[in-house]
Amino acid sequence: MATGVPANDENDSRSLSFGVSHHQALISFRNSRLHRELPMITRVSSPSRSRATNTSLVQNASRDGLLWRATFLMLLVTTVMSCVVLRLAYLQIIQGSHNRELAEQNRIRLIPLPSERGNILDRHGKLLASSRLSRSVYLWPRQQSPQQWQLTAQRLSQILKVPPQEIIARLEQTGYDSPMPVRVVQQITPEIFVALAEQAPNLPGVEIFVGSARHYPHGNLAAHLIGYIGEATAEDMAKNPDYPMGMIVGQAGVERLANTQIEGVWGSRLIEVDAHGREKRLLGVRSAQPGNDVTLTLDPGTAKN
Numbered sequence: 001m002a003t004g005v006p007a008n009d010e011n012d013s014r015s016l017s018f019g020v021s022h023h024q025a026l027i028s029f030r031n032s033r034l035h036r037e038l039p040m041i042t043r044v045s046s047p048s049r050s051r052a053t054n055t056s057l058v059q060n061a062s063r064d065g066l067l068w069r070a071t072f073l074m075l076l077v078t079t080v081m082s083c084v085v086l087r088l089a090y091l092q093i094i095q096g097s098h099n100r101e102l103a104e105q106n107r108i109r110l111i112p113l114p115s116e117r118g119n120i121l122d123r124h125g126k127l128l129a130s131s132r133l134s135r136s137v138y139l140w141p142r143q144q145s146p147q148q149w150q151l152t153a154q155r156l157s158q159i160l161k162v163p164p165q166e167i168i169a170r171l172e173q174t175g176y177d178s179p180m181p182v183r184v185v186q187q188i189t190p191e192i193f194v195a196l197a198e199q200a201p202n203l204p205g206v207e208i209f210v211g212s213a214r215h216y217p218h219g220n221l222a223a224h225l226i227g228y229i230g231e232a233t234a235e236d237m238a239k240n241p242d243y244p245m246g247m248i249v250g251q252a253g254v255e256r257l258a259n260t261q262i263e264g265v266w267g268s269r270l271i272e273v274d275a276h277g278r279e280k281r282l283l284g285v286r287s288a289q290p291g292n293d294v295t296l297t298l299d300p301g302t303a304k305n
Contacts, residue, residue, distance in 0.1 A: 108283065109140070109271050110179060112244045114211040115264030118291030120226060120254055122298050127217050128226055129255070134213035135188050137196065138181035138246075139171060143205025146176055152203060159195045160185050174245055183231070183246035187213045214255075218300055225298065227253020254294065264291035 120129035137160065144152060149171055153164035167184050174182045188196075188208070196208060214229050232240070232247040240247075244266055250256035267288030272280045 107272060109273055111209070111269040111271060112180065112246070113267035113269060113286075113288040114209075114246075114248065115266050115288040116212045116290040117214065117229070117248070117264060118262035119293045120258075120262070121293055121295045122300055123296065124299070125295070126300070128222070128296065128298070128300070130215050130217070131212040132215045134186065134211055135193055135208050136183050136211055136246075137185040137188060138183050138207050138209050139167075140181050140205040140207065141171055141174060141176045141178045146171075149176070149205075152206070155199065155203065156184070156206065159192060159199065160188070178245070180245050181207065181209075183209075186211075186231075221300060222298060223253075225253055227251065227255035227257075229255050254296065258294045262291035262294055265289040 116131045119127055119131075122128050137156075139149075141149075149168065150164075153167040156162070156167055157164040162185060170182050170184055174180070185192075193208065196203070196206065200206070216223070216226065228251055229248050230251045232243050232249045236247070236249055237243050243249075247266070249263060250259035255262075265288065267286045269282065269286075270284040271282055274280055
């Protein structure tokens with residue numbers, strides 16, 4: 001009886017060999033499939049990582065831009081606020097007293113009150129020169145800027161029939177910072193008075209004061225002897241520092257020779273005004289003192305002959 005591998009063992013061996021071969025084939029198939037899919041996975045996942053990286057870079061750039069804009073805005077606001085604070089400190093601390101003084105001077109006005117000149121009488125006590133009511137136009141220099149006064153002078157020139165250059169010259173002579181008014185015209189007519197009243201809202205700083213003007217009942221009789229009056233010159237103002245602007249003094253004849261006796265002493269009114277220059281209340285008054293009369297030995301009847 002020949003010996004050999006039993007039939008059952010041979011079958012088992014074949015089954016085992018077939019199972020091993022099948023398993024190896026399955027592993028090889030999986031490896032080959034994995035090898036084929038791996039590049040695809042790599043190719044698919046690579047754009048995703050690129051997009052994520054790009055998104056991160058964009059977000060970082062956006063945050064940096066916002067940070068720079070916020071920093072710039074903070075610096076700008078800080079600079080502006082610092083300028084405002086420094087300006088306020090300059091106006092309140094350094095220039096505070098000066099600004100308060102200017103505001104007070106703009107709120108309070110000192111209005112001059114012309115004195116009435118004394119009469120000039122003849123030997124019989126009759127009038128040779130006297131005073132009568134008149135209206136004069138004054139300007140408050142601080143009410144307008146120099147540029148605005150140029151325009152106002154043009155308007156006033158048409159009403160007062162005075163060259164605008166003369167009006168500006170009077171303002172410049174006194175100074176645009178002067179707290180005292182400047183007289184530009186004396187003894188205006190009723191027609192001019194009405195015209196100024198109608199244009200008052202368009203003429204800030206222009207005011208009409210009531211005063212007195214010289215009147216000579218005999219006209220030109222003995223005019224060379226009696227003389228005449230006029231506004232004080234620069235020389236008169238230098239000799240008499242207490243003279244207010246627009247002071248009337250004698251210019252010739254008896255009017256000049258006896259000026260210290262008949263000129264009197266000007267007074268003043270201290271008033272408070274509002275923003276439009278309208279009087280609100282009276283703060284004080286110093287009454288004007290009239291001048292003394294002067295009697296001459298002149299006889300008008302003899303002078304006529």
